[in-house]
Amino acid sequence: MVAQAPTPVTQWGMPQAGPFRWTRPETWPREALALAGYWLASRMVMIGMLKSGKAEQAIEVHRTYHGWFQVLQTGTFPVGDVTWQYPPGAALAMLAPGLLPFLTYLQAFALLMLATDAVTQAALVRVSLRRNGGVHRGRSTAGAWMWAMALPLMLGLPYGRYDLPVTALAMAALLLLPSRPRMGGALAGIATMVKVWPALVVLGAPRGRGSRQAWAAMCASAAALLLVLATLFHGAFDFLTAQKGRGVEIESLGGSLLQVARVLGWPGDVDQHYGSLEFLGPYVHTVARASLLLTALAFGWLLLWRFRAQRWSAATPYDAALTAVLLFTVTSRVISPQYLIWLIGLAAVCLTQRGSSQRPVALLVLLATAVTTVDYPLFFDALISGGWKGTVVIMVRNGLLLAASLSSAARLWRATVSPAAARQPAPQLRRGPIRVA
Template identity: 35%
Template sequence: MSLLVVAEPRYRRALLAWLVTRLLLMLMATTVIPWFSHGAVLGDVKIYNGWARILEHGSYPVHDNRWQYPPAAALIFLAPLLVTHFGASYLVTFFFLALLADLAVFLLLLGHAHRNAAADGADAHLTGVWVWVVGGFAIGPLLLMRYDVIVTALAVAGLVLPARSVKLRWSARGALLGLGTIIKVWPGALILGLPPKGPGRRAVAWAVGTALVLTAILSLSMTGALSFLSGQSNRGIEVESVLASVFMFLHWFGYPAKVAMSYGSFQISGPGISAVASFAELLTVVGVGIVLWWRLMRFRPRCWTPGLMYDTAFTVVLVLVVTSRVLSPQYLIWLLGLAALVLTENGPMRRGTVMARPACLVVFCVLITQVEFPLLFGEVMGGQFWGTMVVAARNLILVVACVQALRRLWQAGAREPQEFAEPVKTAASVTHTS
């Protein structure tokens, strides 16, 4: 899609909304407009700055137990540092880098809606675009104060990046997913939804190749590139995670739960917590295993559609978030990007998704993000009523969405193509037009 398409009258309202909301977020992030709990939310960017000072000397911050990131995350943290040599602030530069990633997601979604409209001979269905615009603003300045929006941009591009050549399209998409994997891991799970046969194999090959080559380069050029593997294994149950809600309720009835900062997040401690942490890992394996089993045993190659690819991506990331030992607010940025992509396929002439309802549930959770963090976060850590109830309600909705998504995906993979409500297209044709 030409960038000039964004200026078309039918897209100007969405573009104006993005510009206004992002200007407000940038003004909040830089404290031009006062925003509550600014210092607490800004903390991670200050940590990134400290890590960048270590990384520029050729070593990963292996002695900092908060470092639990794949090797290519270093590239994200170092990028703003390059600009500081010209007198710019690291913090503001990072905000602009995140803003560019946010703009990339907006343009990718808009371009995808535009191509769908051209293929269907209908007006563009912009629900997904509006979900990203409004949802991103609902998350607040946190959107610009974490690097998760950058990873989300890579993931969305890895699913919808356009190119004239089919081979180039899937090669580029695979490379982007591979890059995202060694920055934040979770984009690697999106390969479960890739098309069968040639295009999918090409994308997987490029994803694996990109990840291996960059990991090798970073491992040879810097020390401690793979230290994140042991760091992740030591994490406990974070206070906002799904499983933590159970213990926060029990705390009201005498369970000796304590909340303290550890490994970069506020974790709960108490009898049986370590066993539950191990159980969370088992739940992740089971959840991803269900999706993998579906793909290997129930999925019929002729049933593949681009919409099914987005549904699979949304489902597997939702599984990862719900079963994770940590559920920081910025994780909802991942889900927001994929939910927006899913809802872009839900136009009246298309109906190419089976995940509209779970996606809407996730969007609702995104819209109340700032209520949980940072507004009520003090109550969350203290196990007080409103903070605990808001987090528990959000987590329950996410669990419901996850169960629904798994059920719908399980059923969708065995349907014949005509059973989808999408306009009639063969699997081969959508492979070459997506």
């Protein structure tokens, strides 16, 4: 009998990737082929929804993104434009279609989103599958299926918003953190400068050298990108005050409460404000302040969890990222449909680990994504005008998101802090099989 050499593992106990090769078809497992077939079919449908250029997402790219593109080409951010509320790195997403001058702006934008989707799907397959068609110890292909199946539920929306590349960067950062904390942190920093929420992905890094490296790399890369963009463009820091006048968007958790109040006789109204449809009227300011207070409480809870957590598994960094983004999404004054792309991506990363505590939460995210499409675009006009149809839909969607966030936080706490979990024997990570020669 000959003992096989132990399977290499990372400093956090995660098995390193096997010899899966995209360039060698004979190493492709059947499940990878099934995923590829489903991905191609579903993405053709998504692209078809944008092809006519009449969908709202296509109009948004034509009207808003292309307008920002033209302003950015002059060397300045859209200063004074209340709809520009993003960190300076968002300029990279707006300027990127200019790299394909032989296409229209919409065509180039959609092609780049499609390519980002493809690379993300391939990465999820790669971290899960081995050459022989099996699964890495502790890994699962559920994450790859989550990404493949959940994104088309949003119809053409993912290809008409720039949240897809931001989510892809955050997912890459999470997947790299265990083995390459500096690289993972650097990607998180870049993503943070594109849209702020990816700063949360390093929250669950285990205490120690790897965590310090990830945090330092994130801060350094974010600062470096900010410095470069501030040098190249005028008005790079305008985004810091752009959202000070935001109210309560009609699809937010607070907005759904005001929607119910409107049906019951509240005299408020809905109008275009700061680039989105918001409620205007009595008590709106109070609801907005309550949302900010809940966000502060969520941040305090996350700090408490970080301080109290005693047990880290390979899935903990992924689970903590999903919990943090869920809490900040639900307590936000704005919940746009594209925010579900963030949650789909983070849930998919969680599902790559069999030991994740967030598997039921991912199902709730999937259901919330489906209801979001019922809300937008199917019932969105009804939501604007008021009435029970749109109100019921948005209450169901936000109820699912609220349930997902509370369940996510509770499961993360039980897995890492709760004394009850401490009494359970920790699963032993097998270092490699013994084969008979």
